[in-house]
Amino acid sequence: MEHLQLKAHHRIYIGEVYASSEPLILQTLLGSCVAVCLRDPVSQVGGMNHILLPWSSSEAHETRFGVHAMELLINETMKRGALRSRLEAKAFGAANVLHVLQRPSVGEMNAAFVREFLATEGIPLLGHRLGGTQALQVSFRTDTGRTLVRTADGSRLQKIVHEEESYRIAHRGEEDATGDITLF
Numbered sequence: 001m002e003h004l005q006l007k008a009h010h011r012i013y014i015g016e017v018y019a020s021s022e023p024l025i026l027q028t029l030l031g032s033c034v035a036v037c038l039r040d041p042v043s044q045v046g047g048m049n050h051i052l053l054p055w056s057s058s059e060a061h062e063t064r065f066g067v068h069a070m071e072l073l074i075n076e077t078m079k080r081g082a083l084r085s086r087l088e089a090k091a092f093g094a095a096n097v098l099h100v101l102q103r104p105s106v107g108e109m110n111a112a113f114v115r116e117f118l119a120t121e122g123i124p125l126l127g128h129r130l131g132g133t134q135a136l137q138v139s140f141r142t143d144t145g146r147t148l149v150r151t152a153d154g155s156r157l158q159k160i161v162h163e164e165e166s167y168r169i170a171h172r173g174e175e176d177a178t179g180d181i182t183l184f
Contacts, residue, residue: 006141012050017069019047019076023143029152030093030136034110037090037140037147038073038123040082046142047080049073051110066113074121089118090127090147092138107131 010018012028012035019038020026026048028035039046049069078084094111104112111130118125127147129136135152 012048014050014052015069017047017049017072017076019045019073019080019082020142021045021080023141026140026142028138030138031095031097032093032105032107032110034091034093034107034114034130035138036070036073036114036118037092037138037145038077038082038087039089039142039145040077040086041088041145042086043081043083044143045077045080045082046140046145047073047077048138048140051114053106053110066110066117070117070121087123088145089123089125090140090145091115091118091125092129092136092147092149094130095132095134095136097133097135 006023006025008022008024010020010024010026012018012026014033018026021043023044024046026037026046028048028050030050034051035048036051037046037048049072051066051069053066074084074087077087091111091114094107094114096105096107098105108131114130115125126145129149137150137152139148141147
């Protein structure tokens, strides 16, 4: 992380969104999840999210799902002084770390969602590393937009896969519980 040279760090976990008007390095580990980094180059406000899935099967408005995580990240950067019209994006992750045969894979769906969302919103995607089979460690400097992306070693990969699967299993019932309500 030599070229990022900043002491203030904040780690982003699944479902989290964080933005800052102060220089800060945001970090996350990604498998099939995707992280979007947004930045306004004029105000030097930047932020990151960590998306588990592109959408929910229910009406859940949670930051682990794509649209809500993206809108919240945009809003958080704007609260800190960014202008929506100046936002620039970088996106990372969406790997097929579980090597599943399902097509499209979760990673492919996440990558497609991010590309489509950014295009629809008119936010340029300046850089990305989406897809593949390797987990990534991402460090993003909010004020300059500089990014360091490394492949995660085997021990980190196992941790990521375990965290993503545990998170999906632990929250599976929540999605079902937020479904339709019948009034009598």
